[in-house]
Amino acid sequence: MTQPTTMESNRSTDAAVVELLRVEQSLGIADLSTALGVTATAVRQRLDRLMKAGLVERSTIARPRGRPAHAYRLTPAGRKSGGDNFRDLAFVLWREIRGVREPAVRQGLLARIGSAMADMYRPQIRGETVADRLESVAGLMRSRSIACGVEPAASGARNLPVLASYACPYPELAEEDRTICAAERLMIQELAGAPVALSECRLDGAGCCRFTADASRSGEAAGLETAPGLENEPVAASNAERFHPLHSPARASERVV
Secondary structure (H helix, E strand, C coil): CCCCCEEEEHHHHHHHHHHHHHHCCCCCHHHHHHHHCHHHHHHHHHHHHHHHCCCCEEECCCCCCCCCCEEECCCCCCHHCCCCCCCCHHHHHHHHHHHHHHHHHHHHHHHHHHHHHHHHHHHHHCCCCCCHHHHHHHHHHCCCCCCCEEEEECCCCCCEEEECCCCCCCCCHHHHHCCCHHHHHHHHHHHHCCCCCEEEEEEHHCCCCEECCHHHHHHCCHHHHHCCCCCCCCCCCCCCHHHCCCCCCCCCHHHCC
């Protein structure tokens, strides 16, 4: 049987302190020691970690005699720490988008989702060239524990830097509904400042998802016809084919309909 790591053990015991403070609002070390059944020293160690993480704060309580006492309570960040389950909400919202009957409305929603995601990350993106901005996007993803990097253009491919994502940011959602890939592609496209295509997809058996940017068209707004979208029917088996670089607008089957 695998033994829990020190980090996992600390996370579990620290969570018990957070939950007590969530219920009792403010407690002293003696109160926490009694409630948790551990020594005052162990409580202090847990509180130290939580204060360094910004989840708990300490206040001083003056007493008529002796040394002042300390009380501990959750910070605003600590109070928010228990409500981070967005998975079910994301599934429900995405299914509702799929359920919109009007194609133009679905197309608009997809575009707005991609743009909103880009707006959220745009202040953190740096770089003068498309390749530099893609590298900045990759760094942003890595900071969120998503293995990612920028590959040089393939031999014979001029001005086509590639963002390679080795882990999906939305694995369960993507497996259920691959059109989330369209929103991600639109986000990367806006951040890169050039048309971007999903040229390879892990869901098609590729080793990673590769987003290919056409740096020669930097600053050009790509039309939504390049994005597979929220069709009435399930998404076709191959995202790579639908996202091939430099789609022709004449390929109506690949438009968001």
